[in-house]
Each structure stands twice: as C-alpha cells, then as structure tokens.
Amino acid sequence: MAEQTALGHPFSTVTSDDHGGLIYIAVFLALTYSNITFFTRCYIKMNIFGFDDYAMLAAQVANMAQFAFVMVSLSSGLGRNFSLLSESQYSKMASAQYGNQILLYFSLGLSKCAAVLLVQRLCTRDTQRNFWIGCNIVTASMVTWTILAVLVISAGCAPESIAPARESQICPSISSRYQVVVITDVLTDVVLVLVPTYLVWRLRMSVLLKAQVIAVFAVRLPLIPVSILALLRFNRSLYHSNPGVARSSAIILQQAQLCYSLIAGTIPCLKSFIRSFDTGSGVKAAVISNAYGSSGHSNNESYRMHNLSSNGSASRSRDEDPGDLKVNNRPFPQEKGRQGRRRPKSTTSVTALSYQNPQSHKPRDEDDGSQELFIRRDVQWEVHSENIPCTA
Template sequence: MQDQGAYKITPTDQSGLIVIVATLFMTWMVLVTLIRLYMRLTMNGPLGVDDLAAFIACVLGVTNVGTIMNSISHGLGRLPEGDFESQIESAEKALYAADLFFLAGHCVAKMSICLLLRRLGREKMYLLFCKALLVVLSLWGVASILVTALKCNLTRPWTLMHKVTCPGVDTRWKAITSFDVLTEAFLLALSVYLVWSVQMSNKRKAAVIFAFAARASVIIVIIIRQVYLNDAFDSDTLMLSISDSVVTTEIVLHYSIMTATVPCLKPFVIAFNTGWGQGIRRKGGYYAQSTGSAFQSSASRGQIESVAEDERVIMPSTDSELVIHETREWAIETESIKMQPMSREGNFI
C-alpha cells in the first residue's frame, strides 16, 4: 500500500493532482454551504426544502472525497506495479462507490436549485414547470445511478472496463452526460422565465438570471469530463488514464453544490425579495415587509423623523400577487429657533 504522504504528480503518477483538486474543492464547498446555513438562520430565512437538499448534497460530496482518497491509497491514479497490483480491486471498489456518490450529490444539487426556483415563483404555469423538472431530475438521478451500478459483469460491477471488455460502457456515460447538460439548460431557462414577466428594471432581472447562470460554466466542465472519459475507455491502463476524468468529476460535483448557494446570497435576496415573511436585516435589525401601506415611523416634534418610501412591483398571478419591495429611507432633522423682540435702541429685550 502506498504511503499516505507520498502523493506525486508525474507522468506515471497523478495521485497528487487528484488529492489536491478533491480536497481543495471540497473545502470550498463546505465553507459555502456553511455560509448558506448562516445566512438562512440570521438574514434571509427561513430554512426550506431547497436548503435541506443543498446540505444533503454537501454530505454526499464529502463522502465522495472520502471514497476517492481510499481509492488513491490503493493505487488510483498510478500505473500498477509491484505490490500495488494486489490493491487494484480495492481501488476499483472505492472508485465505483465514488461514482455513485458523485451522481447522487450532483443530482441533489440540481434539485436544490429547482426547489429554490419553485420557492421564488407563484404563477401556476411556472410552478408546473418546476414540478416537471423535479420529476425529470429525479428520474435522471435514479437512472444514472442504476446504469452506472449495473455494468456488464454483475458479479463484479466495480471492475473498471473499457470498450472491449464491456461494449457500451462509454455509451452509458455519454447518455448520462447528455441529459446532465440538458437539465442544466432547463434550470437556466426557468430562471429566465421567473423574471420575464416581472415589472422591474432590466438590471435587476439580469442580477437574478446571472445568479442562476453561474451554473452555466459547469456545462463546459461536464463536457470536458466526458472527453476524458472517452479517452480513458480506449486505454488499457485505466487506473492511470482515468485520472483526468476523476479530477474533472470532483470539479463538477463540488462546483455544482457551490453554485446552488449563489442565488441565496444577500445581494440577490435584496434584489429579488418575494416576501417570505421574515423581513430583511438592515443595520443590525429587521424591518417587516408589508404589501399594504409604506413603512413609516415618526418621532415627536423637534426630533428626527424617519420616512420610508415603499415601491412595489406586482407579478401577475391567478391566485395571489407576488410583491417585490424596495424601501428607501430619509432622515429629516428640524430645529426650532425662538426669536426675541428688539428695543428701539437695538438691544434685545
């Protein structure tokens, strides 16, 4: 077994590269998920089903890295030689489990985005599209896991196989990747549809779309991953040649989970607040949102008077109205000066 501290990056040993990428992206992903939890609890809560899905994806992502590290310790990313040949089966089993955790985590991250989109909208047709996409994502996740788990040799499904030993193994991954890209496009289309009929500035619409479009870059990495997989399936040294696809797999998984949190950041919520009933935190406190009169408070005469202007944007809906608030506040100070009458000599009385 390889020494845990002997990870290298050489033409015949890519274990070091896999370790660096996997642990680095996992660390970023965990930090972003913790930020999401903090913001939901203190700023723009309450917690929803979309947050639960993101937290589950985080756990699956950490588990994926754990299995990858186990596989590396048994020879993943290196040419089998010497005593390492007896460790190949253990490496294959761990990589097999890592692939299943990858598909599950990536699918749940997608569902988190879709659940968040559903949480923001009210229009019936829009909600119907969200539910339909949730069903599609669920079916894609289950089908992808089954196709990956049940390979040609059902007695040893964890064995790495190329096109000769298992015809169609590359076709399976191509189908998974195709639907993966397609569902990403549907998520982006839903975000556009969300703000298409909302009466607000184009700048704010662009901010909403950009928050969800951050996932668009993951499509490029998904395609690159598939290219690396195609090359690996043509090789007879799969333990080494599959290294590039493992690296891109880790990037896809953790970036997918991280971008599921981007739309939850405070600037986005302020730009597109749908009145979840929790208010917005400002200057250390919360102010309630109202669909009726403007938020106003005033002090006694001679003190500071606060006036708020409430701008509302209405999204048409058959059941209710979706209200987006923008509140501006001014502080007006008044000062009273008492004048005394003057005598004819010009002195104050």
C-alpha cells in the same frame, strides 16, 4: 541523501506513473470550497430552512461520502500505473471508484433538485399556480434523472469496468452509457437556467435588473463544458496504454464539476444577490389615517390592514399580532355656496393597523412551503371608513 532524510517522505508524489498527488489536490480543494459555501448557506438561512436547503444538505452528505470513497481508492492506487498494483490493491481501488461514481452522480442530481426547489420557493402558490406546478414537474424530472444516472453507469457492469486495466475488462456499453448521462446532464443544466429566466422575464422590472437576476442562476452554464470534457477524458482513458494515469484527468474534472454544482446552487442565496429580487411588490407601506382612506410609506416596517367588523372593531386572525386601533376625529369643512345634503359635524375615520414581527412566528406563506424571497407577490386590500356618531 541527507536532504531527503530531513524533508521526510512526501504525502504523495507526481511522476509519469503516478498522478495520485494531483487527484489529492483536486479532491481536497473541492471538498473545502463546497463545505465553505454550504456553511455560508446555513448561516444565511439559519432560521428559514426549506426543502431546497434540505436537498442541498443531502447533496453535501453524498459529497462527503464520495470523498471518502475517493480517499480509499487513492490509498489503493488510484491515479497510478495499474501494472504497479497487486491484485488486491487493484480490486479494492476499482470497487471504491465504482462506489465513488454512484455517489458523485447522486450528489450532483440532488444539487439540481435544490436549485429547482429554490426557484419554486421564490413565488407563491396561489398567484403563480401554473409556475408552481411546472417547478414540481421539473423537480420530479431531476429526481428521475438522478436515479436513472446512477443506474445507467452501474447496472450490469462490474466495478473493474469503471477503471479497466485491460480492454477485456471494459463493459461493452460503458462509453455509450456515460454519453447518455452527460447529454442529459447538459440538458438539465440548461433547464435550470431557463426556469428562472421564464419567471423573471414576466416581471415588471428593468431589463438590466432582469439580466442581473438571470446571471445569478446562469452560473451553472460553465458546468456544460466541464462535463463534456470529463466525458472525453474518460473515453480516452479506456483505451489508453496507461489507463490508470490517463484516468486521473477525468476524475479531477468530475470533482470540479461536483464542487461547482454545489456552489452554483448556493450563490442565489447570498444576501447581495437576494436584493435583486425586490421588485417593490411586497407590502412595505406604513399607513396614515385620514377621513378618506389610508396611505403612506415606511422604509423599515411592514403593516397589514384588516377588515373592520360591523361594530367598528378590527377583526384579527388568531395567528397574527394584535394591531393598534387609531381613531381620528376630524370635522369636515363646511363649503359655502353649495346646496345639498349636510354632513354631520364630526366624523371619525377608523383604520386598523397591525405590525407583524417576523421573529415572533412564521408567516403563513411559510406553512404552505413558500417561505421567503418572493420574486412576485400579488397583494390586494380594501380600506373602509365608518362614520361614528360623536358622543362628546
């Protein structure tokens, strides 16, 4: 007795009639892991937030809201034997659990939208127009699924049907409704893996590198067995002799599903994985000027070459950094023993170079909605050399 007094009252207990402590552990762990992952995403993409990041932000806000509903439901008796609860406790618990289910699927759907928008962000609109349109269609499908999933599990059923204490309280179609939601949930996860697979497989990359990139997006696949198992546990709890305790395993699996979905949407954003998207197709060449053109390579800087106007000056757009104009006076060697048109004594090769500082302003692609992390980018340029009379 003295030992029990010294230890004090535990925060929650786990008994045969009370599994609330297990739900507490699952909910707090899921919130902690998802928040850590989200803050990591914010740190990595601090200055390059896009639509995918805002969608993930909305998903995280919905996750926090459903966490609050779970806590209210737990304080009212979630996970306990319903026969031990008063009418007011049971009503409050069922209403809070009802709201939790709505926000849970809302957050899950937003995390799917963020995954699609991230894939769309990896390609340019001009060079991958068909794929861009396809991503818009998939995004619209995910938004539609989110709205329909929320309506299917909530419309026409009382809050007590989500956590029924008796069989008479079960909504007649609640089981089939959850089956439809879970089946479509599995299909959407498969689509979210197939979309980047289709994009990456068309690139000129090694099979090993393609598999590495696809594996990053395929981390969503473990969500399929988790969602199916949660459905089976939920259906089992509806007709269980102790539905309050039996329902706890389904709630724990749902929290794990939501947490993993939020984490899976951020894994491709990590820097260690982003290096896999570099196929060498970006503009990463420094330029060496000579009489016949420009070539060269640099590992640390990127240059964009500009067309020359008719008067020999470099034409620059108003939103780009001014470039350096390099003039190389080099006479052409005279070749002995050959007849033909004589070349001038001296020619000048003019090459316009501009270095674009990524921190000075936003790239033009960013204004169109596709900002960084290009998987595929087609770049074309022409280099012209002009003969300038020697004045000296």
